[in-house]
Amino acid sequence: MTVTSEHATLPPELIGTFDEIRRRDPAEPYFHQAVRELLESLAPVLTQRPDLAASRIVERIVEPERQIIFRVPWQDDSGTIHINRGFRVEFNSALGPYKGGLRFHPSVNLDTVKFLGFEQVFKNALTGLNIGGAKGGSDFDPKGRSPSEIMRFCQSFMTELHRHLGEHTDVPAGDIGVGEREIGYLFGQYRRLTNRWEAGVLTGKGLGWGGSPVRKEATGYGNVLFAAEMLRARGEDLDGQQVLVSGSGNVAIYAIEKAQQLGAHVLTCSDSGGYVVDEKGIDLALLQQVKEVERGRLADYAQRRGSSATHVPGGRVWDVPGDVALPSATQNEIDADAARTLVGNGIRAVSEGANMPTTPDAVRVLREAGVAFGPGKAANAGGVATSLLEMRQNATREPWGFEYTEQRLAEIMGDIHSACAATAARYDVPGDYVTGANIAGLERVADAMLAQGLV
Template identity: 55%
Template structure:
């Protein structure tokens, strides 16, 4: 950790992600002395390749704008680099490195042949016209295309990158390379996309949560759930909770959150999807239509998020990193939450995680619980390679089996090291061991 911090002192999110893994895999290093001799920690925390570039584009007023583009190709021991692109003002190299590092272990848990990578830009698509987004995406791909390919690096979507952005990116790639390949996932259905891909991260999150509940002879039926976010992951997490008989009472965006004690039913969820996906509006508009709900705007003076103060059985953070701090964790435990399943990447701080483990809350780290998205991206890659399109039921069944397998893998790894029902340690140990063994098999490269 000293070396990691010394090399990149400003990359706090990356330090946090590495620290979490390093602490939990120490027993693995102690049991396998070859890992220390081969310096696997130093190798696995250093990206194989980092690409950073400028992205000039022209807005609707004719003014030239310049953003930064990133792609971190972290590890390819198990397959070509795979991971999303994030377009958000907060994006910097440290955040992309943390996401790429997490992606390596997440992908290894899916059982599919995928390495880990991540990319993005500090470009903010919010409030931009379709033309501006298109011009940005084309400029972004004019550099990125040199570094990706269906057998090299296959990007996907993430925050700020949905079907619209994937379409523009793919169109530019196809023009520059003069080939139609499965170089991007998250594509529209009529030109190579997969059924269930938009739903996959949210559905997989709930499938994993259901597997955890089953270990305590419980189900999602009747559970009151707090969900953060209002984008793709939050929407389909909510949809699957409703399918399984649970009740979701919160959703949020960067401006604030809504609390609907009666529950966000299918009709209300359809309104949210139309609001966020088509109109690109704000979650505050929810209370204009459903008067019984309460909207609370973000208060930067608070050291906690009021969303997590409501009494509930389950919490599924689906917004962004470090959205649940220690104070939020205390509020969740005192509010009766007995399960936390991460739909976002690293949404809980280390202090909050320690609190959940101490209180014996069922806690699922994102690298396990939200692996459904990249799992179905892998299935989309397989369909593209075969020039086939599987029916919805088949993809959903494969997703369920993958999430069930990830759950079992985490428990088995934890049991192998006698650390109980610790999904965090189990996920890290299982993912780490698989990747490291692949690296060692391939020599010092």
């Protein structure tokens, strides 16, 4: 085997594994990126755990247990027939039933779903709860579609997917383009097809019919709680910190809310048209009115907010000076140049609310500069953790209150931080949350797989 510069950051034992992945799946750059990020962290554990190398456990973990691709025909309000493609990648079920969201967006393809499903395996493992990892979705675009069109699409999507689901088999949730409305349509079709009220088969349901309080807030809340834990480990807290948030969707909005509750001054948010800097701090009520009620743009927020807010078309929210960054929009939104800008502006912590929003080169820049970096598989695990709390409530048919559920979320995020920190210290890389998260998640999944035989 020829070792090239592109292999320099990989453990020698895993170079062949990575090259084989690229050979078998050549058109999946996001999946390659997610796998590489994991493999780069594994040298310490391979040294101390020769049983993992001997069992080829890494080679097994990076291959999904099942990949499902299917046709989704549906009819719009004018009678025109459309054909979309549906996906579900059931990646690993060693710890429990597959669990992971559904994403409806034109960008969805097998590569996107595989990388998200792969990340989900370790994210779910880090919660300490008994769930496996999966992801799914479709290239259907719900923007501009009527409720009846969205309902017909969801019914067609579930007509195929239902045969692969079950509360002890695979439990989807929402993601981009799939909110409480879509979950309702999907659940209704599942119930019709199976003749079962199986509330635990989908999470993200409405509060009146099996949903959990804090579920919509959980990813944003959890990310802020993880950031607060990282700062606390350094003798700081969020109170008085200048916080940069990207995005203006569900994760961003509730990250802003929780950061403000903890005393932070949130300066920014963004959408596809640019970003807003609000020197008085983001007005959360106005932001929610513009983005969630009116489905408007941040330019509208800035216009109505007055002189304290400036809308910058295009550009990078990461050019704004601040203390803590919470990327909450999409993958690869912080590149190496943006990371250098953040470091130059004195950023002290970055915690990922979105999935893989920081490129590998950017992660290296931040870590080398001593910035506390919370990887998404740890920092944004609050959403799936609260989904499992929803499943528990469904199993007992006993709903919990908001305060109790939020308390459980805070405990879980604290446990995730502790697991990452303790694992990093055990492998002699204290404070390295990337290595700690990757190894802690891998070990839990690997040990379950080894206990279950050649699976």
